[in-house]
Amino acid sequence: MTETDLTIPDRSLLGFPVTPYGDDGELALDQLATQSEVLLSYGARALFVGCGTGEVQCLSLEEHERIVRASVDATNGRVPVFGAAAFGLPNAVDMVRRAARAGASAILAFPPYMSTLHQAALLSYYERLADESPLPVVLYQRDGVVFSRDTLLRLAAHPRIAGLKDGTGAVEVLQAQVSAVDDPNFFFFNGTPTAELFAPALGAVGVASYSSALLNVVPEFAEDFNKAFLAHDTETMQHYTKEVVLPFVELRDRVAGYAVSLIKEGVNLRGGSVGPVRGPLPTPTPADREDLSRWLTSIDLDTPLRPKGGVDAEREGVTV
Numbered sequence: 001m002t003e004t005d006l007t008i009p010d011r012s013l014l015g016f017p018v019t020p021y022g023d024d025g026e027l028a029l030d031q032l033a034t035q036s037e038v039l040l041s042y043g044a045r046a047l048f049v050g051c052g053t054g055e056v057q058c059l060s061l062e063e064h065e066r067i068v069r070a071s072v073d074a075t076n077g078r079v080p081v082f083g084a085a086a087f088g089l090p091n092a093v094d095m096v097r098r099a100a101r102a103g104a105s106a107i108l109a110f111p112p113y114m115s116t117l118h119q120a121a122l123l124s125y126y127e128r129l130a131d132e133s134p135l136p137v138v139l140y141q142r143d144g145v146v147f148s149r150d151t152l153l154r155l156a157a158h159p160r161i162a163g164l165k166d167g168t169g170a171v172e173v174l175q176a177q178v179s180a181v182d183d184p185n186f187f188f189f190n191g192t193p194t195a196e197l198f199a200p201a202l203g204a205v206g207v208a209s210y211s212s213a214l215l216n217v218v219p220e221f222a223e224d225f226n227k228a229f230l231a232h233d234t235e236t237m238q239h240y241t242k243e244v245v246l247p248f249v250e251l252r253d254r255v256a257g258y259a260v261s262l263i264k265e266g267v268n269l270r271g272g273s274v275g276p277v278r279g280p281l282p283t284p285t286p287a288d289r290e291d292l293s294r295w296l297t298s299i300d301l302d303t304p305l306r307p308k309g310g311v312d313a314e315r316e317g318v319t320v
């Protein structure tokens with residue numbers, strides 16, 4: 001149970017915006033506001049800014065703070081805004097303090113270090129971060145950071161540890177964790193790469209909120225998929241998985257880092273002016289960019305991105 005209520009409804013669609021850069025390579029915060037409107041209008045119930053899809057590893061701590069502040073201003077209390085905490089304990093604590101100062105509602109705590117850590121080290125790292133945090137903290141499980149039952153129970157008992165984002169998609173692990181924590185207020189969510197791919201399986205074990213990177217590029221699709229998910233409409237989800245998700249996954253898997261780079265390039269292809277990714281993320285090759293463009297055309301979503309319901313919205317649904 002946390003000291004601060006995050007007020008994110010169960011079974012929510014969550015947004016992870018890209019970080020826009022201008023022609024000079026600097027942050028383009030006005031574009032961030034535009035992206036936020038798109039995400040919110042298509043159903044995002046919280047925004048995680050400057051996180052994985054937002055190129056956390058490419059930002060300075062100062063830039064991260066500016067992104068959080070701009071997002072808090074742009075969303076104006078309509079949804080919680082999460083900042084990131086990363087890069088080792090001193091930097092992570094600094095990021096938490098900066099995010100709190102900038103008005104964030106909560107923090108997504110990235111894995112502490114590049115290598116696999118034993119459970120005692122994980123427990124100590126996240127407890128110390130949460131002790132220092134004025135904001136609720138959501139743990140991020142992926143790669144070398146998978147919480148054992150005992151570690152997760154200890155962390156979930158911390159008054160400022162509010163939930164867990166899963167990036168593994170390991171159903172058996174999630175099932176055991178959800179059943180161990182057994183607290184409806186602990187916010188588990190599916191944050192796997194291209195989360196729609198895992199949504200039916202993780203939804204079945206009680207992890208029914210998910211973050212959608214595709215919501216940045218094809219919000220019309222992401223909203224329709226989410227409706228099918230919420231309605232337990234397996235046939236529609238399977239259809240969308242075959243026609244939309246798997247073709248994107250085939251592109252995404254061509255180069256490590258494309259899970260972010262192609263999302264950003266997709267926004268650019270739809271007129272979003274968010275600039276290229278920063279290194280070390282890979283710039284899409286011209287051939288892959290062309291294939292991404294073909295994918296958008298194949299699903300009839302190559303029109304300019306607009307917030308839903310805007311006067312000049314070109315379309316509001318997906319046809320595949």
Ligand SMILES: O=C([O-])C(=O)C[C@H](O)[C@@H](O)C(=O)[O-]
Binds near residue numbers: 167
């Ligand atoms: O850290 C990140 O950006 C993510 O992993 C969230 C993404 O939205 C992910 O769930 C996805 O690719 O759908």
